[in-house]
Amino acid sequence: MGEDNGTNVYDPAMIEQKWQQRWESDGLYHADIDHSQPKHYALTMLPYPSGDLHIGHWYAMTPSDARARYKRMQGYNVMFPMGFDSFGLPAENAAIQRNIHPRIWTEKNIEHMRAQMKTMGAMFDWRRETISSDPSYYRWTQWFFIQLFRHGLAYRKESPVDWCPRCNTTLAREQVWGDDRHCERCETPVIKKNLVQWFFKTTQYAEEMLHYDGIDWPERVQNLQTNWIGRSNGAMVTFKTAREGHELKIFTTRPDTLWGATFMVLAPEHELVKMITTEGQKAEVEAYVEEAIRQTDIQREATDKEKTGVFTGAYAINPVNGEEIPIWIADYVLPSYGTGAIMAVPAHDQRDFEFARTFGLNIRVVIQPADMEPITEEEMTEAVPAKGTMVNSGELSGTTGDDTVAKVCEWLEGKGIGHAEVQYRLRDWLISRQRYWGAPIPIIHCPECGIIPVPEKDLPVRLPEDVEWLPTGESPLKLHPTWKQVRCPVCGGQAERDTDTMDTFMCSSWYHLRYLSPGYDKGPWDPAEYDYWMPVDTYTGGIEHANMHLMYTRFFHKALRDMGITEGHEPMLQLRNQGMVLGEDSEKMSKSRGNTVAPDVLVNKYGADTVRAYLFFFSRWSQGGPWSYSGIEGTSRWLRRVWSMITEDEDGSTQASEDTIRELRRKVHQTLGSITHDFEEFEFNTIISSLMELANNMAQFKREGAYGSPAWHEAVEIYLKMMAPVTPHIAEEMWMQLGKPYSIHTQQWPAVDEEAAKEDEITLVVQVNGKVRDRIVVPADIAEEDAKAIALASEVVQRFMEGKPARKVVVIPGRLVNIVV
RNA sequence: GCCGAAGUGGCGGAAUAGGCAGACGCGCACGACUCAAAAUCGUGUUCCCUCGGGAAUGUGGGUUCGAUUCCCACCUUCGGCACCA
Incomplete structure (x- = not known):
């Protein structure tokens, strides 16, 4: 074992880059239809390409990745795709401020963020990458609009709507927040305007959306949605x-x-x-x-x-x-x-x-x-x-x-x-936006024929490239000299395109379906892929989307179902929400507060595995909490200790006793049991604590001479497999150094040996009147009567009984005896 | 006002079919190594104490042999909704 030069120090930068390249060139994370295996569609909410990956992205995505990896080791054929929700206002603001075309700005950001994301070591299948601002994507967003329109679920009406004077556009009710009714994005208070706008009939599904049968979603999200629907x-x-x-x-x-x-x-x-x-x-x-x-x-x-x-x-x-x-x-x-x-x-x-x-x-x-x-x-x-x-x-x-x-x-x-x-308190979803960087609403207004959908063969209605932003704040689509001029598809007369674009939540309502076959051009997705992968088995993301994205996507799925386009009543079977990483000052991270944490810097200093492990470890995932720079040192230490424990030979020639070997196997299999449980329950923090604890135990057993024994080899193998989902690079590297077959990530999740995990002896807690007075080591399978007798015989116990007779003795087998006097 | 979540050491947090409170980590203290420091390793670390013990999971009650866990009331913090008829 060890490198040629004789030293073998843990060098995360080297091994992480090496394995990321190897995994990519081998297509290790490609997910393809395979009817011989059960499928698992794992999904994490796709990011907006703001330009820089922040620690919140890591917090959302890497635990989701670990869970997907665990499922894969359990024998599932796992798809874990990634993409970009790339329409939206910041691109346009950049265009105005810095004179860059939104498309160019977005493409650059995507390129940068994709490279940053690859340092996470996640099992994303990049072949399935989906970019919502790409014409091959928004072609189908527009197609869906037309289907909704044809089925009476998209309609136009004049009404007083919320208008953000800074973003120069209308907003959906869900995008107006707080007591002062401000814009969700720029926090400017909104005003009312009377405008003719497009709406989707979400209210038609108000009653159905109150029912969460068959889906495993957090009570909290159900609660928020139920309140929002307000029956x-x-x-x-x-x-x-x-x-x-x-x-x-x-x-x-x-x-x-x-x-x-x-x-x-x-x-x-x-x-x-x-x-x-x-x-x-x-x-x-x-x-x-x-x-x-x-x-x-x-x-x-x-x-x-x-x-x-x-x-x-x-x-x-x-x-x-x-x-x-x-x-x-x-x-x-x-x-x-x-x-x-x-x-x-x-x-x-x-x-x-x-x-x-x-x-x-x-x-x-x-x-x-x-x-x-x-x-x-x-x-x-x-x-x-x-x-x-x-x-x-x-x-x-x-x-x-x-x-x-x-x-x-x-x-x-x-x-x-x-x-x-x-x-119901729920209102219809206002989807018109008076902005450029979005999917154009595929509608033609003809003075003779009225409102006419663009024929499907003419989709996508592409955004014009040559646009400029005037200080009036009006959409370049409206001001463009020729773009809106069009022939009416019905009468052939002169008509005009709708110059509004769609709310970007429309794009994200169906992205999980485009991942199925992003290159497909005969429909929004390839039916064979749909049949195999849908529905989404596990969906993870932030709670802030409870009343927006998560309601829209449910609405969308149900509407498509009623048109015969999708099947089943819900798009995502299981939902879990992560909390938020706060700054060290326990405040929300922001550039103005100067409390942001840059993942790239951390990856350079500690390596991605340490960053991942610390994010899993520092708090309950659903809860989030403050970042700590000294805290991450602890996880870094743990990985270095594990590295040397596993890769360094033991000098001594002590022979471990049978008890030590038995104890080693017991700890390993007990830990395997609890970590398996924790993966099922998304309890990532205790996965790391259990791994740390086991490493401490194993180091002790190694000192006691267990190194090199069959039990030690078993322990190391199981340990690395348990590490693989959380710290994929170091696990792969040590796996290789031990001469095991590539790749650890395609290994089967180990099974608990219940016999090995069983305790022979337990510490019997003896209480007198509910207070712990003595602890006695007894055989695990001790009979109730014997436990009682041993407890009553204890000197300490007798002292506290003060000569009084036991009025009652409660025996909990395997745990404790409580003597009431 | 209504709906919901959460209050555990110096800090982040473990432990709920009711059964040893404080796992794991940070920090701190002491020790080893070192000329020294860092790193590393080891030991200890809820509080009080007259060293026998005693107290303690936001507060006050209750159920129970036994409550961080269940029930009732209250306090605090956070999230959502709110002149929604």
Whole structure:
């Protein structure tokens, strides 16, 4: 063993480069269809090519890689692809600031990041690399748009949408964050604009997306998605205006309070406002509407502000009791939820209560909770939202119990004035972006024929190369002199292309499908590849995508399923989320804080294996946490120790005792058992601790003369196989130095020898009144009675029993005896 | 306000079908090697103590022979949603 010059020091830079080249030239990580093996599609979220790989990328990708490698050693045919989500704004900003074409900027970044990524030593099959800004990719993104359009799932409408004044584009609801409603990307507060935009009907799948049957996704993600979809049960009830008899539908979750409705409120934007406002109220109403629309969402949605509103002069008839009640408008009613109109029940809804008190409107109690004193309108200081017995509610007075709402719905239905209804908070997905660097929306606007999809044979609709960005902030596609000029595919007349591009989340909704066959040109993917690899077995990535990418991709899959394009109900069976690596100051890493950690520098100093191992080790993967430069020294030390333990001969000629050999094998197989479990559960930190612990034990056994024994050879072989997924280079190098067949990464994951792992002796813990008083080494299979006898015989135990008789003795076989006196 | 997650040594974190709290690592201390230092190796390291023990997993209760783990209430931190009818 050892190098020619006699020294054999661990030189990560040398061995990592060597093996990366060898693996690549051998195509060791190529994943091809092989029906003789079970498949495993492992996927980690693809990065945006920002230009520099940061430690967060390593944190997301290398554990995912280790898991994929483990699966491969378990006998699965594993595909682990990588690509780039390469459309998006930063490319365009670079174009504006530095006068580089977004395509060139993106290509350069991809090239650089690909090279950086290769230093990770991950098992990416680069033949399957997919780049979403490539025309061969966005051709199919556009094709999907057309399929959605044909199936009525893509539509255009004018509505008030969120506009980022800095990015000069509209944003989806999910991309507007925080109390100040800022742009997810540049943090500028958004404003509202009334624009005609394309939407996808995500709401059509709201109900289905609430169900997570058959998928193993974290509760947390399910929770976030469920909250975001925001299902609420209630009733739809039709009121009518008193004079003209206009229908006025409202949604309520409390139909049991219908008899307490003393007025109605419409959103200022409600279509009926103009029609019903009386001549006398017109001026006041118009002024209010104008003011409401002018306000920003933040001003308008501030929950702590005083209630404002205006009477329309009109009245509605409450269908449950025929009462005439006034119709007001107020900005606390949102146009975008329910029907944009409510019945107001001030006695039982705090918002309505405040409104009623501000404007002196009637309050009527119609619910009496069981555990409260009888409530009266005069004495109320706040609304009583609790459920209870219906009172003052005509023939339904006295109705009570958990099913009150259901009973009322049934009654409403019988009368033909309403029915049970479900509302969702989820909105349709706004996908139009007024920017250049995205997939052009493949639509032609013809003055004669209307909205016409680009014929599939004409796809892709390519982005023009010769573009310039004007300070107006408008999209170069709109300003381009000729690009939008096109013949209508139907009538042949002069028409115009849609100059908007698609939200990049559209590109990432199906990238996992393009990996199947990135070069395929007869369809978005090769059906044979689809049949073998789909669905994705394990998907890993950041939790921040719970309400964006992960919802869009589910929507996309379900929509395609209903068109007969995909199969199954979900695209990704198992999802796991990593946490975030923070700076040493426990703050989020950022250049402005100066607390970033550069992986390239670390790789140069320690080698990729150490960086990988430290990232696995320092915290629970799902949790993340602060980086530590002194912490990584510990993992570096561990790898150097393992290196010398395995590659250096032992000088001494001691012969290990049988006990030592037995103990060595026991530790090895016990560790194998726990590491196997940890790989299944994504518990990477304890994989490393177990490996460290075993290395400490093995070093001890080596000193005791175990070196060179069959048990030692077995231990080393198993040790290297367990290391292989986490530190692939050093494992491969030591494997080779031991003369084992290339490659360690194609070896079978070892099986636990249960017999070897079994303990012969255990330390029996003896407690008196629940406190540990003695520890006695006994045979592992000791009988309960014997354990009890030994425990009671202990001198220490007798001292603590103080001569009192044992009232009760609890024996947990193999663990402890608790004596109660 | 609503939904969810988390509180364990000086630090990062282990341990939950209820059974030895603090694995593993960092840091620190001491020792070996060295002229010396670094590196490396070894030993120790929750706190208090009258060296018999005692206390301790955010706080207070409860269930249990026994609770970091289960139940109730509260405090703190973080994430998401929020005039959503």
